[in-house]
Amino acid sequence: MSDMIEVNKLRREFGTLKAVDGISFKVKEGEIFGLLGPNGAGKTTTIKMLTTILPPTSGNAKVAGFDIKKDQNSVRRSIGIIFQDPSLDEELTGRENLEFHAILYKMGDEQRTEKINSVLKLVELEDKADVLVKNYSGGMKRRLEIGRGLLHEPKVLFLDEPTIGLDPQTRRHMWNYIQKLNAMHNVTLILTTHYIEEADFLCNRVAFVDHGKIVALGTPTELKNTLGGDVVSVKTENSDLLEKGLSGKGWIHHMKKHDGFIDLSVKEGEKKIPEVVMIAQNVNAEIESISLHKPSLEDVFLHYTGKTIREEEGSWKDTMRSRIVRRNR
Ligand SMILES: Nc1ncnc2c1ncn2[C@@H]1O[C@H](COP(=O)(O)OP(=O)(O)O)[C@@H](O)[C@H]1O
Numbered sequence: 439m440s441d442m443i444e445v446n447k448l449r450r451e452f453g454t455l456k457a458v459d460g461i462s463f464k465v466k467e468g469e470i471f472g473l474l475g476p477n478g479a480g481k482t483t484t485i486k487m488l489t490t491i492l493p494p495t496s497g498n499a500k501v502a503g504f505d506i507k508k509d510q511n512s513v514r515r516s517i518g519i520i521f522q523d524p525s526l527d528e529e530l531t532g533r534e535n536l537e538f539h540a541i542l543y544k545m546g547d548e549q550r551t552e553k554i555n556s557v558l559k560l561v562e563l564e565d566k567a568d569v570l571v572k573n574y575s576g577g578m579k580r581r582l583e584i585g586r587g588l589l590h591e592p593k594v595l596f597l598d599e600p601t602i603g604l605d606p607q608t609r610r611h612m613w614n615y616i617q618k619l620n621a622m623h624n625v626t627l628i629l630t631t632h633y634i635e636e637a638d639f640l641c642n643r644v645a646f647v648d649h650g651k652i653v654a655l656g657t658p659t660e661l662k663n664t665l666g667g668d669v670v671s672v673k674t675e676n677s678d679l680l681e682k683g684l685s686g687k688g689w690i691h692h693m694k695k696h697d698g699f700i701d702l703s704v705k706e707g708e709k710k711i712p713e714v715v716m717i718a719q720n721v722n723a724e725i726e727s728i729s730l731h732k733p734s735l736e737d738v739f740l741h742y743t744g745k746t747i748r749e750e751e752g753s754w755k756d757t758m759r760s761r762i763v764r765r766n767r
């Protein structure tokens with residue numbers, strides 16, 4: 439398998455802000471690759487540089503074999519883009535939106551009609567093709583945008599937060615849909631998300647992005663394995679005391695304190711719980727609760743960045759923001 443995307447020390451500054459701070463990675467042909475990180479991490483800026491919308495401050499990248507600085511037109515012909523903020527014309531029908539895009543891409547009349555019909559079928563909107571987009575549900579709009587992004591048969595499809603603002607059920611539907619697209623057409627997909635679950639379920643490989651840097655990269659399983667075993671999570675009012683008591687224990691692979699919890703990565707966690715309880719008693723740290731789970735991507739993210747991605751807060755803000763955008767159109 440060849441590399442479809444090659445990113446080399448890509449950097450973008452806005453004044454003194456390092457929005458993207460020297461990132462490098464490769465994406466293979468046919469892969470679903472995810473950039474996962476909180477709001478402001480630099481995901482959209484990265485996508486904008488790879489799609490030639492924004493010039494890098496330094497560094498370089500190749501997309502489908504073309505240099506993003508020197509071969510911009512070839513890059514653009516090879517890619518499809520679906521952006522975070524919806525960019526459909528609500529006063530046109532689904533089919534008209536696609537026609538408009540096809541004309542922009544200078545497709546001939548005959549080829550145009552044929553392609554539009556096949557794309558409408560692909561995104562399962564044949565029945566709704568002649569309905570005004572303002573009467574579409576959120577999921578239908580997102581599907582139409584994907585269809586539009588595929589119209590000129592791109593080798594690489596960029597999706598910036600493809601499921602933002604969708605309800606959980608529609609979101610899952612979209613994931614299945616994106617996987618199907620990838621399997622059937624071997625399109626290379628690069629998507630950004632701040633939903634941990636989405637990265638875990640959907641992506642072959644994931645890069646964690648924080649403050650413009652990639653802090654970890656691998657398959658979801660590889661990333662989870664880096665923590666080495668189970669996560670024992672202890673809630674206590676005296677986390678400083680307990681941390682001192684636990685420090686230096688050889689069987690603890692990693693220890694992380696956050697929001698009144700201490701998370702320990704240990705092998706065979708269930709066997710270590712009694713010892714943790716004993717240590718807590720010895721240092722007079724009162725345990726409020728103790729739980730054990732297999733590491734999730736969230737645990738791994740916490741390990742590498744020292745913070746959690748707060749899904750609720752993010753999705754709430756994004757929903758409000760997209761509502762405001764829609765109202766102002
Ligand atoms: N055009 C711009 N001018 C100034 N700052 C920007 C611009 N675009 C993005 N930023 C800043 O760069 C950082 C990264 O933004 P962005 O790439 O949109 O993050 P993400 O998509 O991960 O939420 C943020 O701090 C954001 O405010």
Ligand SMILES: [Mg+2]
Pocket residue numbers: 481482483522598599
């Ligand atoms: Mg973004």
